[in-house]
Amino acid sequence: MVTIKDIAKAAGVSPSTVSRVVSKHPRISKETADKVKRIMAEMGYHPNAMAKSLVSKTTNxxxxxxxxxxxxxxxxxxxxxxxxxxxxxxxxxxxxxxxxxxxxxxxxxxxxxxxxxxxxxxxxxxxxxxxxxxxxxxxxxxxxxxxxxxxxxxxxxxxxxxxxxNVQAAYDAAQHLISQGHERIGFVSGPRNLTVSFDRMEGYRQALANAGLKLNTEWVVEGEFLQESGFRAMSFLMEMPDRPTALIVIDDVVAFGVLRGLTELGYSVPDDICIVSFNNIALSELATPPISSTDIGxxxxxxxxxxxxxxxxxxxxxxxxxxxxxxxxxxxxxxxxxxxxxx
Amino acid sequence: MVTIKDIAKAAGVSPSTVSRVVSKHPRISKETADKVKRIMAEMGYHPNAMAKSLVSKTTNxxxxxxxxxxxxxxxxxxxxxxxxxxxxxxxxxxxxxxxxxxxxxxxxxxxxxxxxxxxxxxxxxxxxxxxxxxxxxxxxxxxxxxxxxxxxxxxxxxxxxxxxxNVQAAYDAAQHLISQGHERIGFVSGPRNLTVSFDRMEGYRQALANAGLKLNTEWVVEGEFLQESGFRAMSFLMEMPDRPTALIVIDDVVAFGVLRGLTELGYSVPDDICIVSFNNIALSELATPPISSTDIGxxxxxxxxxxxxxxxxxxxxxxxxxxxxxxxxxxxxxxxxxxxxxx
DNA sequence: AAGGTTTGTTAAAACGTTTGCACAGCTCAA
DNA sequence: TTGAGCTGTGCAAACGTTTTAACAAACCTT
The missing domain is CATH 3.40.50.2300 (Response regulator)
Incomplete structure (x- = not known):
């Protein structure tokens, strides 16, 4: 382990000078700096991160x-x-x-x-x-x-x-569906204690209210950010007599589950039911059918x-x-x- | 910032003793240990990781x-x-x-x-x-x-x-296809300079040789671990006069691309062509159709x-x-x- | 030529731990 | 009673840096 002292000794300067060369202190002469740098390279010096952190009180x-x-x-x-x-x-x-x-x-x-x-x-x-x-x-x-x-x-x-x-993002998603003529729009949400679920729910609510549409609380399902959540939600949702014609889904992975659930139940997307999701992961456009999703950057x-x-x-x-x-x-x-x- | 010395002073012991309490040194009496622990809790002591690493020469x-x-x-x-x-x-x-x-x-x-x-x-x-x-x-x-x-x-x-x-894994995948009666099996691989591509290619080769099947080098396509790779490979592969009836794909994400490419070209999986892949990501079973994949743990x-x-x-x-x-x-x-x- | 400023460098203290060594007090066997 | 061994604790050095203060030498400015 070659230390700053070894370099100092080899270069015939003090450790402080070596330290200043490393940290590009302006008061070091070019000759000294060059010599020290050369010796550091020769001897393979690497500053000890812990020692540095200890005194500088920063860890990078x-x-x-x-x-x-x-x-x-x-x-x-x-x-x-x-x-x-x-x-x-x-x-x-x-x-x-x-x-x-x-x-x-x-x-x-x-x-x-x-x-x-x-x-x-x-x-x-x-x-x-x-x-x-x-x-x-x-x-x-x-x-x-x-x-x-x-x-x-x-x-x-x-x-x-x-x-x-997220309020606006969900509002936009809902508005997209509304403008296509949907009047019964459901929401497959994530865990209730996450702010993202809360905000997207709020945007969904506002869009429906603005358009004068009814929000049937039975059309709102809470789950996890997992495929199973989406999958399971479908068997429940599609059995309803007055089931939604469109769904907003909290996340693409959940939407994959939704898609699979619908396929297994014999429904076709988008003919029987439309889907809009969030996060726009790379696989969204490779789903069958490709999933409309909100790119959140x-x-x-x-x-x-x-x-x-x-x-x-x-x-x-x-x-x-x-x-x-x-x-x-x-x-x-x-x-x-x-x-x-x-x- | 409360240090080990502060604790030592408050407890009326030396810093070494405090250090030994923290590291559960056996030679410390129960009374001393308890007292020091109490004071540490009271004063909210947290050991400085950098100082510790500096002397112990380990960073955890x-x-x-x-x-x-x-x-x-x-x-x-x-x-x-x-x-x-x-x-x-x-x-x-x-x-x-x-x-x-x-x-x-x-x-x-x-x-x-x-x-x-x-x-x-x-x-x-x-x-x-x-x-x-x-x-x-x-x-x-x-x-x-x-x-x-x-x-x-x-x-x-x-x-x-x-x-x-990976040799065996690819061998098994190929064998699965061969046992179903496939005789023209292609391979959508990853970058050639990765050992994983190399090994799976080798297993594929061995299985075909073992079954006395011809390996047409035109059926082997190299790409990245990206959907586009799989997607692009299809337009090329499916135009061949003597195209394969089954494909082994290096990774599920690539397989998603393959699937999409085939769909767009009007082919049906598995009726027109079978697919086996690797890595078994969670979404594989949610693809349309669900993708056969090798769980690699x-x-x-x-x-x-x-x-x-x-x-x-x-x-x-x-x-x-x-x-x-x-x-x-x-x-x-x-x-x-x-x-x-x-x- | 004297004083002030700038330049380049060093010595030494500090950062907060761990740990080898020393040692005091105790226990226990001979 | 002696001394060997054990128990519990403290002293001080060490870890490898950074940085403040000090200072010598060189450079200006008048």
């Missing part, structure tokens, strides 16, 4: 806190794309990513405080906000640099957020989150604490059918 | 090196599932995961040596081996604790590996890799340097059709 590392039921998340392309956005930026900015997950409900705070209070990371990225999220509240109290991908209520002023306008969501967090850490001025990534409905076959009006 | 962190074209990888459910396996074990074993990716071809070694020589991590997990992988060779030379998910040639004795028997692959690496780091005896995770062909509709014999 960000943590991603994965939400508890990580199974769901990982099943989703959505997560991979998000991670890719985060990683692309953080690598460019010179930050490493630490991936962490709690083992249980209660040790969530414990896990994050080990990292935060143990000065293991410089900032935290949170995924998937719950309606009353203790983790968010904790980080807000600690005033530790954090960014949430999702939404939090206004009482957490220290937390940056990057999010979609997943990569951008991750990239922006990392970007804002790094800015916050580096003390740059924050123009806006909350950033909205635009969405766009991609219409495909699954919603291309005009329903037959009832007598 | 593993790195995952992502292969260069990370886009492909992230598009794949496969990666998420693998990550879940790794993370589940590493969390249990008390290790954090550092996710890193190189920005270019050349700085791969640089990126990993910063982590390795900078003593930032205790071990490295490598994904997706190339045929002559400089990264693997580097880690082998450094004799740094590493595990490869995939295969390497025998000249890297210091690298642990976890892998499937993705989660297990990741879990085992982490397990072996941690054992190596902790100096436990290694029984076998190379572990094979069993595979299993899941037959679904996409390969359930007996071809009509010619003449």
């Amino acid at each position: 590392t960000l943590a991603i806190m994965l939400p508890r039921p990580a199974e769901e998340l990982f099943q989703d392309f959505f997560f991979g794309e998000l991670l890719r956005g985060i990683l692309t930026h953080s690598t460019r900015a010179g930050y490493d990513m630490l991936l962490t997950t709690a083992t249980g409900e209660h040790d969530e705070i414990e896990t994050v405080s080990r990292l935060v209070l143990g000065r293991r990371v410089d900032g935290v990225i949170l995924l998937s906000a719950r309606v009353k999220d203790p983790l968010i509240q904790y980080l807000n109290e600690q005033q530790f640099p954090s960014v949430l991908i999702g939404r939090t209520d206004d009482s957490n002023p220290h937390i940056l957020t990057v999010n979609n306008n 997943t990569y951008q969501l991750g990239y922006t989150a990392s970007q804002k967090l790094v800015r916050l850490i580096q003390g740059e001025p924050i123009h806006q604490f909350s950033t909205i990534i635009p969405h766009r409905l991609i219409v495909r076959e699954s919603s291309m059918h005009v329903p037959v009006k009832k007598g | 962190t593993l790195a995952i090196m992502l292969p260069r074209p990370a886009e492909e990888l992230f598009q794949d459910f496969f990666f998420g599932e693998l990550l879940r396996g790794i993370l589940t074990h590493s969390t249990r074993a008390g290790y954090d995961m550092l996710l890193t990716t190189a920005t270019g071809e050349h700085d791969e070694i640089e990126t990993v040596s910063r982590l390795v020589l900078g003593r930032r991590v205790d071990g490295v997990i490598l994904l997706s081996a190339r045929v002559k992988d400089p990264l693997i060779q580097y880690l082998n030379e450094q004799q740094f604790p590493s595990v490869l998910i995939g295969r390497t040639d025998d000249s890297n004795p210091h690298i642990l590996t976890v892998n499937n028997n 993705t989660y297990q692959l990741g879990y085992t890799a982490s397990q072996k690496l941690v054992r190596l780091i902790q100096g436990e005896p290694i029984h076998q340097f190379s572990t094979i995770i069993p595979h299993r062909l899941i037959v679904r509709e996409s390969s359930m059709h007996v071809p009509v014999k010619k003449g």
Whole structure:
């Protein structure tokens, strides 16, 4: 293990000088710098990250806190794309990513405080906000640099957020169906305690209200972000006497399940029922039929989150604490059918 | 920031004693331990990870090196599932995961040596081996604790590996088709420089040879691990006068593309052509038709890799340097059709 | 030519732990 | 009673950096 002292000795300078060469201090003469650099290359010097962190009190590392039921998340392309956005930026900015997950409900705070209070990371990225999220509240109290991908209520002023306008996105999806003449529109939602479910439900509600359409609560089904959820929802939903002619589905993976459920029950999409979904994962357009989905800018969501967090850490001025990534409905076959009006 | 000295002072003991309480040193009396623990809880003490790492020369962190074209990888459910396996074990074993990716071809070694020589991590997990992988060779030379998910040639004795028997897996897939009476079987492969492509190609070759079937090299198409690859392969493959009646596809995501391509060209699966694929991602059974796929134990692959690496780091005896995770062909509709014999 | 500023470098303290060694007090066998 | 062994604790060095303060030498400015 070659240390800064070894380099200093070999170059005939002090360790401080070597340190300053590494960190490009302006007061170092070109000759000294060149000599030291040459010797570092010759001897294969690599600064010890821990020693540096200890004294500089910065780790150049960000943590991603994965939400508890990580199974769901990982099943989703959505997560991979998000991670890719985060990683692309953080690598460019010179930050490493630490991936962490709690083992249980209660040790969530414990896990994050080990990292935060143990000065293991410089900032935290949170995924998937719950309606009353203790983790968010904790980080807000600690005033530790954090960014949430999702939404939090206004009482957490220290937390940056990057999010979609999910109310509007769901409104747009519903409006698309309404404009095609649908009057009975259902909603296959995700877990009720996630803000994303809440917001999309709200947009759905508003669109229906605006169009003067009835919202039959029996047309609203809550589930997980899993295929099974969508699959199971169908057997229930399609048995209803006055069943919907169109469905809004919270996520593409769930929509795959919905599609499969409908196929097995003998229904045809979009002829019997139309479907619009969210997240626009790569496979959506390869489904049979291709699924209409809302592109929420997943990569951008991750990239922006990392970007804002790094800015916050580096003390740059924050123009806006909350950033909205635009969405766009991609219409495909699954919603291309005009329903037959009832007598 | 409350340090070990603060606790020592408050408890009326020396810092060494506090340190020993934290690390459960047997020579500490129960009374002292209890008192120190109480005070730590009261004052909210959290050990500084960097200081600890500096002196103990261990970081309790593993790195995952992502292969260069990370886009492909992230598009794949496969990666998420693998990550879940790794993370589940590493969390249990008390290790954090550092996710890193190189920005270019050349700085791969640089990126990993910063982590390795900078003593930032205790071990490295490598994904997706190339045929002559400089990264693997580097880690082998450094004799740094590493595990490869995939295969390497025998000249890297210091690298642990976890892998499937991909030759056998492809053999089994081909055999399945052959036993159904197929005589013209094609192969949609991945990038040629990945060992996984190489091995599956080999199994495919062996099975055909064993059955006395001709391998038409025009039936073999190389591409990426992307849907487009599968999609594009079809327009080419199906125009051939003596086109195959069955296809083996390197990955489910590619198979989705294949399926879509065939649908657009007006072919029906499995009636016109049968398909068998690999990796068995969750959406495979939701495709139309459900795709026959080889379950390669993705989660297990990741879990085992982490397990072996941690054992190596902790100096436990290694029984076998190379572990094979069993595979299993899941037959679904996409390969359930007996071809009509010619003449 | 004197004083002030700039430039290039060093010495030493600090960061918060762990751990080898020393040692005091105790127990117990001979 | 002696001393060997054990138990519980403290001292101080070490880990490899960064950074403040100090200072010598060189450069201006008048």
